[in-house]
Amino acid sequence: MAESEKEAALPPKEEFSEWYNDLLWMAEIMDVRYPVKGLYVWYPFGFAIRRNTYNIIREILDNSGHQEALFPLLIPENEFMKEAEHIKGFENEVYWVTHGGKDPLDIPLALRPTSETAIYPMYKMWVRSHADFPIKIYQIVNTFRYETKHTRPLIRLREITSFKEAHTVHATWKDAEAQVKEAVRLYTEIYRRLGVPVLCSRRPDWDKFPGADYTDALDAVMPDGKTLQIGTVHHLGDNFAKTFDIKYEAPDGEQRYAHQTCYGISERSIAATISIHGDDKGLVLPPEIAPVQVVIIPIIFKKGAEEVLAACTDVRERLKKAGMRVEIDASDLRPGAKYYKWEMKGVPLRLEIGPRDLGNNVAVAVRRDTGEKESIPLPTVEAGVSSRFEAIHENLYQKAKTELENHIFDCTELDEVKEKIQKGVATIPWCGKKECGLIMEDRIGAGILGIPLEQKKDRNEKCPVCQGETETRVYVARTY
Numbered sequence: 001m002a003e004s005e006k007e008a009a010l011p012p013k014e015e016f017s018e019w020y021n022d023l024l025w026m027a028e029i030m031d032v033r034y035p036v037k038g039l040y041v042w043y044p045f046g047f048a049i050r051r052n053t054y055n056i057i058r059e060i061l062d063n064s065g066h067q068e069a070l071f072p073l074l075i076p077e078n079e080f081m082k083e084a085e086h087i088k089g090f091e092n093e094v095y096w097v098t099h100g101g102k103d104p105l106d107i108p109l110a111l112r113p114t115s116e117t118a119i120y121p122m123y124k125m126w127v128r129s130h131a132d133f134p135i136k137i138y139q140i141v142n143t144f145r146y147e148t149k150h151t152r153p154l155i156r157l158r159e160i161t162s163f164k165e166a167h168t169v170h171a172t173w174k175d176a177e178a179q180v181k182e183a184v185r186l187y188t189e190i191y192r193r194l195g196v197p198v199l200c201s202r203r204p205d206w207d208k209f210p211g212a213d214y215t216d217a218l219d220a221v222m223p224d225g226k227t228l229q230i231g232t233v234h235h236l237g238d239n240f241a242k243t244f245d246i247k248y249e250a251p252d253g254e255q256r257y258a259h260q261t262c263y264g265i266s267e268r269s270i271a272a273t274i275s276i277h278g279d280d281k282g283l284v285l286p287p288e289i290a291p292v293q294v295v296i297i298p299i300i301f302k303k304g305a306e307e308v309l310a311a312c313t314d315v316r317e318r319l320k321k322a323g324m325r326v327e328i329d330a331s332d333l334r335p336g337a338k339y340y341k342w343e344m345k346g347v348p349l350r351l352e353i354g355p356r357d358l359g360n361n362v363a364v365a366v367r368r369d370t371g372e373k374e375s376i377p378l379p380t381v382e383a384g385v386s387s388r389f390e391a392i393h394e395n396l397y398q399k400a401k402t403e404l405e406n407h408i409f410d411c412t413e414l415d416e417v418k419e420k421i422q423k424g425v426a427t428i429p430w431c432g433k434k435e436c437g438l439i440m441e442d443r444i445g446a447g448i449l450g451i452p453l454e455q456k457k458d459r460n461e462k463c464p465v466c467q468g469e470t471e472t473r474v475y476v477a478r479t480y
Contacts, residue, residue, distance in 0.1 A: 008026070010022055010023060010026060010280060010281070010282060010344075012280050013223060013278065013279055013280050014223075016222070016223045016224040016275075017224070019278075019280075020152075020275060021152075021153075023274065023278060023282060023283065024046075024153050024154075026282065026344060027045070027046075027282055027283050027344050027345055027346065028043040028044075028045040028046060028345075029042075029043060029045065029046030029049065029270075029274070029283075030042055030043065030046050030153045030154065031043060032153055036158070037151060037158065038147055038151040038156075038157050038158025038159065039157070039158055039159045040153045040154075040157070040159075040161075042161070045291055045345065048291035049270060049274075049285070049289055049290075049291060050162055050267065050270060052288065052289040052290070052291070053194065053269060053270055053273070053289050054140060054162065054164070056190060056193050056194070056288065056289070057140075057164055057190055057265060057269075058140075060186055060189055060190055060193075061138055061164075061166065061186065064136075064182070064186055065134075065136050066136045066137065066138050066166060067136065067137055067138075068137075068138055068139065068140070069137045069138070069139055070139050070141070071115055071118045071119050071122070071139060071141075072118060073111060073112055073141070073142075074097060074109040074110070074111065074112075075109065075110045075111075075112055075115075075117050075118045076107050076109060076110075077096075077107050077108045077109065077110065078107060079117050079118070079121055080094075080110045080117045082117065082243050082244065083116070083117065083211050083239070083240060083243045083244075085210050085211045085239075086116060086117070086210045086211035086240075087210075088210060089209070089210025089211070090113045090114070090145075090210065092146070092148070093113050093145040093146045093147065094110050094111070094113055094145075094146065095110070095111040095144045095146055096108050096109070096110055096111075097109040097110075097111065111143075111144040112141070112143050112144065113143055113144060113145045114143060114163075114165065114264070115139070115141070115143075115165055115167070116167070116211070116236075116240060116262060119137075119167050120167075120240050120243075120244040120246060120260075121244055123135070123167075123169060123244065123246050123258075124244050124245050124246050127169060127246050127247070127248050127258055128248060128249065129248055129249045130171050130248055130249065130250055130251060132169075132248065133169060133170050133171050133175070133248070133258075134168055134169065134170050134175065134179065135168060135169040136166065136168045136179075137166065137167055137168070138164060138165060138166035138167070139164075139165060140162065140163065140164045141163055141165070142159055142160060142161045142162070142163065143159075143160045143163045144158060144159055144160075145157075145158060145160070146158060152480070153271075154267045154268060154270055154271035155228065155268060155271050155480055156480065157267075160266050160267065161267060162266060162267040162270075163264060163265075163266045164264060164265045164266070165262060165263070165264040166183070166261075166262060166263050166264070167260065167261075167262045168260060168261045168262070169246065169258045169259075169260050170258065170259045170260070170261075171248065171250070171256075171258065171259070172259055173235075173237060173238070173259050175259065176235055176236070176237070176259040176260060176261050177235060179261045180216060180233050180234075180235050180261055180263075183233040183261065183263040184200055184216055184218070184233055184453065187218050187231040187233070187263070187265065188200065188218070190231075190265070190269070191218065191220075191230070191231075191269070191272075192397065193286075193288060194269065194272075194273045194286055194288075194289065195273070195276075195277060195286045195393055195396035195397040195400060196220055196230075196269075196272050196273055196276055196397075196400060197220075197397065197400050197401040197404045198218040198219065198220060198230065198231075199218065199219045199220075199221070199227070199404075199408075199425065199449070199452070199475060200216065200217070200218055200452070200453040200454070201216070201217060201219070201449055201450025201451055201452050201453060201474075201475055202214060202215070202216050202217075202450050202451045202453060203215040203216070203217055203449075203450045204434070204437055204448050204450065204451075204474075205434065206434065206437075206438070207447070207448075207450075208234070209232065209234040209262075211236065211239050211240060212234040212235060212236050212237070212239070213235045213236065213237040213239070214234075214235050215232055215233070215234050215235075216232070216233045216234075216450075216453060217229055217231065217232045217233070217449075217450060218230055218231035218232075219449060219475075219477075219479075220272040220275075220276060221403075221404050221407050221408075221424055221425060221477075222272070222275050222276070222480070223275055223276070225407060225421070225422060225423050225424045225425075225477075225478065226477065226478045226479060226480055227425060227449060227475075227477040227478070227479050227480070228268055228271065228272055228275075228479070228480045229268070229479070229480075230265065230268045230269055230271075230272050231263070231264070231265045231269075232263060232264055233261065233262075233263040234261060234262050234263065235261055236259070236260040236261060236262060237259060237260075238257040238258065238259050238260075240260055241257040241258045241259065241260060242257055246258045246260075273285075273286070273289070274346075276400050276403075277346075277369075277396050277400065278346070281340075281343045281344065282343055282344035282345065282346060283344065283345055283346025284346050284368055284369055284396065285346035285347070285348060285368075286348070286392070286393050286396055287348045287349075287389040287392055287393060288393070290325070290346060290347060290348050291325060291345075292325055292326070292327050292342070292345065292347045293324050293325045293326065293347065293348055293349065293389070294319055294324055294325070294326045294327075294347070294348070294349045294350075294351060294385060295326075295327050295328075295329055295338075295342045295347045295349075295350050295351070296312045296315060296316055296326065296327070296328045296329070296350075296351045296352075296353065296363075297329055297335065297338055297339075297350060297351070297352045297353070298312045298328065298329075298330055298353060298354070299335070299352055299353065299354025299355075299357070300354070301354070301355060303355065304355040304358070307355070307358060308353060308354060308355060308358060309330065311353055311358055311378070312328050312330075312353050313328065315351065315353065315363065315378065315381055316328050318381060318382060319381065319382060319385060322382045322385075322386070324385065329341075329342065343368060346368060347368060348367070348368050348369070348388075348389065348392050349365055349366070349367060349368065349385060349388055349389070349392070350365070350366040350368070351363040351364070351365055351366075351376070351381075351385075352364040352366065357375075360375070361377060361378050361379065362375040362376060362377055362378060363375070363376050363378060363381060364376075365384070365385070365388060367388065367391075367392060368392070369392050369395050369396055369399075370395065376388075406424075407423060407424025407425060408424060408425050408426075408427065409423070409424060409425070409426050409427070410426075410427050410473075411426045411427065411428045412428065412429065412461070412464070413464060414428070414440065414443050414444055414464050417444050417446075417476050418443075418444050418445065418446075421444070421446050421476060421477055421478055422478075424477070425449070425475050425476070425477045426475070426476045426477070427452075427473040427474065427475055427476070428440070428464060428473060428474060428476055429461035429462060429463055429464065429470050429472065429473055430448070430451075430463055430470060430472055430473065430474045431463035431465075431466055431468040431469075431470045431472075432470065432472060433463075433466065433468075436463055436465040436466050436468075437474075439465050440464065440465055440476070444476060446476055446477060446478050446479075447476070447477070447479060448474050448475070448476055449474070449475035449476060449477045449479070450474065450475055451472060451473075451474050451475075452473065452474075452475060455472070455473055457471035457472070459471065461473075
């Protein structure tokens with residue numbers, strides 16, 4: 001990419017769609033020019049963000065008793081077609097492999113849109129006794145869905161390149177329910193590490209995962225007011241166990257069907273992170289996932305240049321030894337161009353070191369999130385940088401949390417909801433009846449997102465459709 005192209009200005013963030021698309025290219029996250037619609041290429045810098053994000057996911061899952069595995073991409077048609085409700089939900093999205101070379105296959109093979117039908121034939125063979133439980137396995141894989149809606153990098157894809165899906169097995173429905181609650185907690189923790197506040201809700205029955213008893217979901221509110229589903233957790237009951245004959249021997253010697261859950265996160269986690277934190281200058285990355293956490297800019301004059309470069313190198317090596325990802329930009333670019341480059345890439349902290357700073361035994365630190373400048377003593381630069389990382393992360397989360405709270409509107413009338421969802425998420429009373437819910441969606445022109453998992457039920461209100469009394473409110477929003 002030429003320097004002149006790199007320095008082209010981003011559209012303002014309030015023009016979110018254009019800002020988002022240009023940012024992915026200018027910050028070198030993804031290249032959208034691959035010659036298949038809905039398939040995109042990760043730049044090395046973007047892939048480093050992905051790697052750091054999924055390291056967080058792996059850490060949290062591994063520390064909560066999950067084990068990582070890997071199942072095949074290809075699913076035989078006879079296995080894929082077993083669970084009727086599940087298949088009905090995916091039948092229009094499946095890519096089929098019908099030939100091996102020039103020869104027709106005896107059994108067509110599906111490219112996984114999700115892996116229940118790939119994993120559960122194996123669970124049938126692995127599950128034997130109640131002593132085997134709980135089984136908590138996850139994989140991080142690519143999945144394929146023939147998406148017919150408008151595709152968008154990281155948000156709506158035909159190849160989801162980074163799908164983390166967990167599949168658990170339990171003895172009872174209540175044990176599986178407890179795992180659903182635990183999964184929501186784990187996902188909330190993951191997003192807390194990314195500085196992203198979430199809305200947790202139970203999807204209405206007509207929007208649950210095909211074949212599930214119920215679905216809980218996590219959503220982020222994007223800068224344009226639309227919500228992005230960034231995590232789902234499904235209680236499968238014994239539905240798939242009956243389909244795939246997954247049984248275990250109970251303590252009384254009886255054979256019983258197992259109960260299951262599954263839950264997934266994709267690269268939408270990255271889309272939400274960069275969209276919520278970014279600004280008119282480009283990326284603003286939480287330090288934990290930034291490929292470069294600190295960039296050191298030598299402020300060089302003819303006199304004292306060697307001493308400045310030596311000090312910059314010393315600081316870099318000390319920070320690297322402390323486990324930080326650090327770069328020195330000693331290029332011939334003018335200082336303003338260097339600042340622009342690293343601000344676009346969202347580097348959390350810039351350290352400027354010049355002759356005057358060396359004379360004062362300090363580095364000037366510039367925070368990406370606030371633009372604030374302050375001096376860090378060179379003898380304690382490691383501690384100074386680390387403390388600012390913590391402050392940056394907390395500021396990003398609290399700022400995003402305030403933005404989220406400012407874009408949730410309590411409403412009582414459908415016309416009011418229609419107005420407020422142009423700015424964010426509305427809540428409105430709902431009696432819980434499907435017919436009322438569908439009428440509400442039709443009149444509003446947007447979907448019921450879900451019933452908040454945590455809400456105060458201390459007020460009696462009326463459903464705006466049937467006027468029935470209810471204590472339940474639901475989120476309503478425009479969605480991606």
